[in-house]
Every structure is written in C-alpha cells, then in structure tokens.
Amino acid sequence: MRDIHRNPIVYYLLIPALIGLWPLLVWAVYLPAAQRDRDLDYGQLLEGQTTIMEILEVDPQRTRTDPNLVTGEFAYGRAIDREANMCGILPSNHSFTAGNIINMSGKKRQDARVKLKDVSIVQAARFLSAMQSTWVNLTCDKIELSKKKGMPDRWEVDLNFIYYY
Numbered sequence: 001m002r003d004i005h006r007n008p009i010v011y012y013l014l015i016p017a018l019i020g021l022w023p024l025l026v027w028a029v030y031l032p033a034a035q036r037d038r039d040l041d042y043g044q045l046l047e048g049q050t051t052i053m054e055i056l057e058v059d060p061q062r063t064r065t066d067p068n069l070v071t072g073e074f075a076y077g078r079a080i081d082r083e084a085n086m087c088g089i090l091p092s093n094h095s096f097t098a099g100n101i102i103n104m105s106g107k108k109r110q111d112a113r114v115k116l117k118d119v120s121i122v123q124a125a126r127f128l129s130a131m132q133s134t135w136v137n138l139t140c141d142k143i144e145l146s147k148k149k150g151m152p153d154r155w156e157v158d159l160n161f162i163y164y165y
Contacts, residue, residue, distance in 0.1 A: 074135060074163055076112045083130045084116075093117045101165065108165035116157040118148070124157045137164045 004010055076098040084094045098112040116124055124145075132138055142160040 080114060083127055087123050087126045089119055089123055110163050112161045114159040118154055120153045121155055124155060
C-alpha cells in the first residue's frame with residue numbers, strides 16, 4: 001500500500017477522474033453561483049435606474065449645463081470659481097493649488113488640488129459633476145471626504161484633478 005504512488009496505473013485513472021470532475025463542479029456549483037450573482041447585479045441595475053429617474057423628476061436641473069458659457073482656454077482658477085459660484089459655495093470655502101503644465105508622452109497635463117470646506121454633500125456632488133461635464137478633458141482621480149464633527153451635513157472635500165491639454 002505504501003508503493004501505490006509509484007504505480008503509473010493510479011495516475012492513468014486519477015488524472016482523467018479529476019478532469020471529469022471539473023465540468024461537474026462547474027455545472028453544479030459555479031454556474032448557479034454566477035447566475036445568482038447576475039440576477040443580483042441586474043436587480044441593482046434596475047434599482048439604480050429607478051433611483052436616477054426619481055432624482056431627475058425631483059431635480060431636473062442636475063442635467064442642465066450650458067456649454068455656451070465656457071469660452072476661452074481652460075484655467076483652473078476661472079473654472080473652479082465659476083462652478084463653485086454656480087453650486088452656492090462661498091469663495092471663503094474653496095481653495096485650490098495648481099501645478100505646472102508638464103509634458104508626458106507627447107501630451108500636456110496639469111494637476112490641481114481643490115479643497116472645499118464647510119459644504120453639504122449635495123454641493124460637493126454638484127461641483128464635481130459640473131466640473132467634469134463642462135470640461136471634457138478634466139478628470140478627478142481622487143476624492144477624500146471628511147465629515148465635520150457635530151454638524152449634520154457639513155463636509156470637507158479634497159479633490160485631485162488632472163486636465164489634459
């Protein structure tokens with residue numbers, strides 16, 4: 001019995017048996033789990049679409065942006081001040097630091113860090129949405145939210161933006 005692992009017939013029988021178990025395992029375990037996950041994801045999709053439609057019915061202004069208001073070349077100062085003003089964020093509650101324009105593999109890019117203080121979550125979301133929908137080449141690669149203690153809906157928001165020229 002100790003020398004059974006040396007017998008090649010064991011491997012001739014064991015390997016095909018294990019290979020034959022794989023389709024059975026896929027059929028019995030993995031396929032039903034994948035179908036359950038798909039159904040859950042589809043349910044979340046429908047729930048999300050319903051929620052989006054409810055939000056748009058209550059606040060249709062969220063999707064309205066006027067691209068004619070954007071003129072000239074992009075500058076962080078103008079863009080941030082304009083969008084913060086539209087979102088009702090006071091000038092004392094937002095600040096930014098912009099880096100230099102750098103060349104990376106043939107493209108020019110400029111990074112900036114925007115700090116919003118004492119804003120509601122709706123103001124922060126509107127600001128981010130307006131910035132990215134107005135300026136197509138602007139992306140936000142990092143967001144940090146910090147809730148102010150003792151305040152029901154007051155946040156500090158740090159946003160890192162990258163603009164490609």
